[in-house]
Amino acid sequence: MDDAVVVRDLVVDRGRRRVLQGISCAVPRGAVTGLLGPSGSGKTTLMRAIVGVQTVTSGTVTVLGRPAGTAELRHRVGYLTQAPSVYADLTVRENARYFAALHGRGRAEADGAVADVGLTQAADQLVGTLSGGQRSRASLACALVGDPELVILDEPTVGQDPVLRADLWARFHAMAAAGTTLLVSSHVMDEAARCDRLLLIREGRLIADDTPDAVRAATGVDDLEEAFLRLIRASEAGHAGQPGEVS
Amino acid sequence: MNPRILAATIGRILRQLRHDRRTVALLVVVPAVLLTLVYFMYVDQPHPPGRPTVFDRVALIMLGFFPFIIMFLVTSIAMLRERTTGTLERLLTTPLGKLDLLFGYGIAFGLAGVVQATIASAVAYWVFGLTTAGSSALVIMIAAINAVLAVALGLLCSAFARTEFQAVQFMPVVVAPQLLLCGLFVPRGQMAGWLQAISDALPLSYAVEALQEVGAHAKPTTTMWRDVAIVTGAALLALVLAAATLRRRSG
Numbered sequence: 001m002d003d004a005v006v007v008r009d010l011v012v013d014r015g016r017r018r019v020l021q022g023i024s025c026a027v028p029r030g031a032v033t034g035l036l037g038p039s040g041s042g043k044t045t046l047m048r049a050i051v052g053v054q055t056v057t058s059g060t061v062t063v064l065g066r067p068a069g070t071a072e073l074r075h076r077v078g079y080l081t082q083a084p085s086v087y088a089d090l091t092v093r094e095n096a097r098y099f100a101a102l103h104g105r106g107r108a109e110a111d112g113a114v115a116d117v118g119l120t121q122a123a124d125q126l127v128g129t130l131s132g133g134q135r136s137r138a139s140l141a142c143a144l145v146g147d148p149e150l151v152i153l154d155e156p157t158v159g160q161d162p163v164l165r166a167d168l169w170a171r172f173h174a175m176a177a178a179g180t181t182l183l184v185s186s187h188v189m190d191e192a193a194r195c196d197r198l199l200l201i202r203e204g205r206l207i208a209d210d211t212p213d214a215v216r217a218a219t220g221v222d223d224l225e226e227a228f229l230r231l232i233r234a235s236e237a238g239h240a241g242q243p244g245e246v247s
Numbered sequence: 248m249n250p251r252i253l254a255a256t257i258g259r260i261l262r263q264l265r266h267d268r269r270t271v272a273l274l275v276v277v278p279a280v281l282l283t284l285v286y287f288m289y290v291d292q293p294h295p296p297g298r299p300t301v302f303d304r305v306a307l308i309m310l311g312f313f314p315f316i317i318m319f320l321v322t323s324i325a326m327l328r329e330r331t332t333g334t335l336e337r338l339l340t341t342p343l344g345k346l347d348l349l350f351g352y353g354i355a356f357g358l359a360g361v362v363q364a365t366i367a368s369a370v371a372y373w374v375f376g377l378t379t380a381g382s383s384a385l386v387i388m389i390a391a392i393n394a395v396l397a398v399a400l401g402l403l404c405s406a407f408a409r410t411e412f413q414a415v416q417f418m419p420v421v422v423a424p425q426l427l428l429c430g431l432f433v434p435r436g437q438m439a440g441w442l443q444a445i446s447d448a449l450p451l452s453y454a455v456e457a458l459q460e461v462g463a464h465a466k467p468t469t470t471m472w473r474d475v476a477i478v479t480g481a482a483l484l485a486l487v488l489a490a491a492t493l494r495r496r497s498g
Contacts, residue, residue: 014498051340055498069495079340085333089263101255102341126266146341 004029004181010059019045021204034195035185042204043185051079078148084139088128092138103146113145133159153184169194189225207235248346256351278313278367286375307462314360314394322401323414345490353398360394381461399485406492425451450481
């Protein structure tokens with residue numbers, strides 16, 4: 001089976017800053033791939049490039065066999081932005097129904113998506129009156145309501161309590177088991193262990209692209225946080241002597 | 248454009264408006280209050296017999312102004328909110344077309360403009376005895392087209408504003424010259440040639456002329472229909488230009 005997303009030599013500049021410095025990676029179909037890295041490392045920029053809303057300097061991004069941003073892909077890709085992008089002056093249900101309608105889905109699907117993120121109780125509340133965690137779950141419901149083949153989630157579990165976080169991860173794995181491809185970003189390393197595959201980026205470079213077990217084996221430590229620290233130190237040592245480095 | 252997506256977008260925008268009761272109240276009440284002011288300003292002014300009173304002349308044009316000014320402001324802010332809260336970026340990753348969004352705003356706020364113009368006209372005709380030779384339905388129709396024009400200009404201008412402060416500043420830039428040069432303060436025929444040339448290029452001038460035609464003639468005139476066509480064309484042009492400024496990709 002081919003990969004859902006193939007990124008080749010992707011370079012992105014935002015203003016004068018080079019945010020992605022030639023990234024090549026792939027996201028396998030029907031799995032949960034974690035995109036990890038400290039804040040400011042380029043996770044959101046990479047996700048925006050995959051969704052097709054980021055102007056890219058060079059390189060290619062292929063999504064479900066098409067160039068990223070192709071009109072036909074907008075039916076097949078779901079995107080959750082990092083800041084909850086839902087209408088604060090609509091209720092949770094009204095938001096879900098609107099995004100459902102954009103994808104040609106009905107009220108039942110909208111209510112199902114609200115239930116899936118655990119917001120049935122708050123369905124008739126205005127989003128503006130919700131807590132931060134509830135608001136980002138409302139936003140998540142709107143990203144999943146179209147039942148997309150590829151789901152790009154930018155930090156979906158920030159601000160959620162541990163029980164809800166576990167529920168959401170169980171839901172992500174159930175979706176992957178049903179054939180959906182998920183790319184989930186996070187800056188908390190304890191979520192890395194929940195992913196089928198990991199992409200670790202730092203300062204716009206890919207420093208690991210492997211399964212959690214392989215990362216553990218390669219670094220010789222069980223704790224993924226410690227493993228990542230070792231990978232980062234190793235990559236810094238590798239780059240240290242290079243002239244003309246842009247940070 | 249996709250009819251289903253367009254309808255969903257119109258419904259969504261009207262639902263947002265419905266949840267904001269204070270805005271709805273302001274939309275409805277403010278024109279009536281301002282008409283009251285204008286009525287008492289001019290109530291004692293003498294006027295030549297057989298000619299329309301000053302109130303008739305001013306109130307008729309104000310009925311066209313209200314939706315123009317208010318819908319321009321409401322749209323600029325609404326669209327800026329779509330940009331700053333990230334909903335616009337998200338919408339552009341969905342099957343929604345740019346014209347679905349822009350015509351959605353045009354139609355939704357156009358409908359709000361119809362409601363506003365109907366209530367303001369009811370107050371003007373029934374409470375203050377506004378008299379026009381032509382039908383009040385034509386006045387409401389022209390006011391509604393003004394609302395759509397204002398929405399279109401608001402959508403276009405919001406592309407050039409990064410903050411709410413900037414968006415609000417576009418109101419004097421776009422609206423004030425059109426008000427000053429539309430022929431209410433100085434008849435267009437009495438303006439210096441270069442002012443008249445500017446006035447000819449501003450769509451609100453035609454809306455005002457159309458209203459004046461309704462005021463003076465019992466049956467809709469050819470001039471009125473021509474003016475209505477020009478204002479409608481200007482609104483469509485602004486919507487298409489607004490679509491051209493909407494980019495799916497950004498840096």
